[in-house]
Amino acid sequence: MDMQSSLLDRLLAAGLLIDTGIDGLYGRSGAFEDVIARFEKLIDVHAPADARPEVIRFPPGMNRTHFEGSGYMKSFPQLAGTVHSFCGCELDHANLLQCIAEGGDWTEGQKATDVVLTPAACYPLYPVIAKRGPLPEGGGLFDLQSYCFRHEPSKDPARMQLFRMREFVRMGTPDQVTEFREDWMERGQALISAVGLDVELDTANDPFFGRAGKMMGNSQREQKLKFELLIPVTSSAKKTACLSFNYHQDHFGTTWGLTTHDGATAHTACVGFGLERIALALFARHGLETADWPADVRKALWG
Amino acid sequence: MSIIEDVREIIASHGKLPVDVATLADDADLYAAGLSSFASVQLMLALEERFDIEFPETMLNRKTFASIGAISSAVAELAPQERVA
Numbered sequence A: 001m002d003m004q005s006s007l008l009d010r011l012l013a014a015g016l017l018i019d020t021g022i023d024g025l026y027g028r029s030g031a032f033e034d035v036i037a038r039f040e041k042l043i044d045v046h047a048p049a050d051a052r053p054e055v056i057r058f059p060p061g062m063n064r065t066h067f068e069g070s071g072y073m074k075s076f077p078q079l080a081g082t083v084h085s086f087c088g089c090e091l092d093h094a095n096l097l098q099c100i101a102e103g104g105d106w107t108e109g110q111k112a113t114d115v116v117l118t119p120a121a122c123y124p125l126y127p128v129i130a131k132r133g134p135l136p137e138g139g140g141l142f143d144l145q146s147y148c149f150r151h152e153p154s155k156d157p158a159r160m161q162l163f164r165m166r167e168f169v170r171m172g173t174p175d176q177v178t179e180f181r182e183d184w185m186e187r188g189q190a191l192i193s194a195v196g197l198d199v200e201l202d203t204a205n206d207p208f209f210g211r212a213g214k215m216m217g218n219s220q221r222e223q224k225l226k227f228e229l230l231i232p233v234t235s236s237a238k239k240t241a242c243l244s245f246n247y248h249q250d251h252f253g254t255t256w257g258l259t260t261h262d263g264a265t266a267h268t269a270c271v272g273f274g275l276e277r278i279a280l281a282l283f284a285r286h287g288l289e290t291a292d293w294p295a296d297v298r299k300a301l302w303g
Numbered sequence B: 001m002s003i004i005e006d007v008r009e010i011i012a013s014h015g016k017l018p019v020d021v022a023t024l025a026d027d028a029d030l031y032a033a034g035l036s037s038f039a040s041v042q043l044m045l046a047l048e049e050r051f052d053i054e055f056p057e058t059m060l061n062r063k064t065f066a067s068i069g070a071i072s073s074a075v076a077e078l079a080p081q082e083r084v085a
């Protein structure tokens, strides 16, 4: 039985997701959005009360120069999405219309703009913070949320092309950022247990491209730079990563010249919540009608 | 030239190490000496080209590239016999 298409089919039939004709690109219903909004509130409840992050919301597009500088194309060229626009004259426009009318490839003449779709919520942050100068003595802590794009069309509802990622990002000394990550690995498990989902913490690696990527991925695993919380969504055998805990070491610090208050290269880490994946896990586990969810889960989310 | 000398030369040109490779012993930890993940990938590709070999996926890990000695024995294992002689 094809469990993946069956969950997607059930979500579409229930009107929780709305088909656009493109795999991985869906509209969301009010009920679906309410689950995400409530879960985001619950994230705030589980966040450490004494740490006040700076809240920043970037649009889902980022500065192309920053995207290029981040090295994303070295690792994930297959996932990136660039924004292109028509930049021609009136004659070019006439030719464009003719090409469309004839069913030709009208996109050939589109030119790259200065905007790239955000691949992960934290990517626009590092260059912007580096530009402010050295971090304050306690380092930096940020609260982000953004739609992110990854070009990987799929019938698996847990693998959307446009999805939201909530993130907390820590910048500072190696001790400050590794402590932040350890703390969130505990908090993340408590948070997911609070909404009645089974969790499993595991080391992981990003889907780096090609054979060089295999090496990067193995190295990431061996150094335990990435952990994921795995939760059953479309299958209980093959679980889906819904939270990730990433230690970038000095990668972004070196890339952007981000320094601690005393001039050392800053280390960074982030914890990311895949909001659609978590909502999908909740619907898959507790049913498509939120009114029928278990009382303790409803209490955790709706109070 | 022996494999180990070739390996040292390739590390010097592709390893982007903050220290002189000549100062490193064959068993010195290259990661501790500053070898980054990205540089180790470039090193891997340069070794493949120089020795006309292909590292199998099972060898694409940190251990394989941990020291000059480790790299040299991996290369010796993969390189055609006449080149090793």
Ligand SMILES: [Zn+2]
Binding pocket: A120, A121, A122, A123, A167, A246, A270, A271, A272
């Ligand atoms: Zn991040």
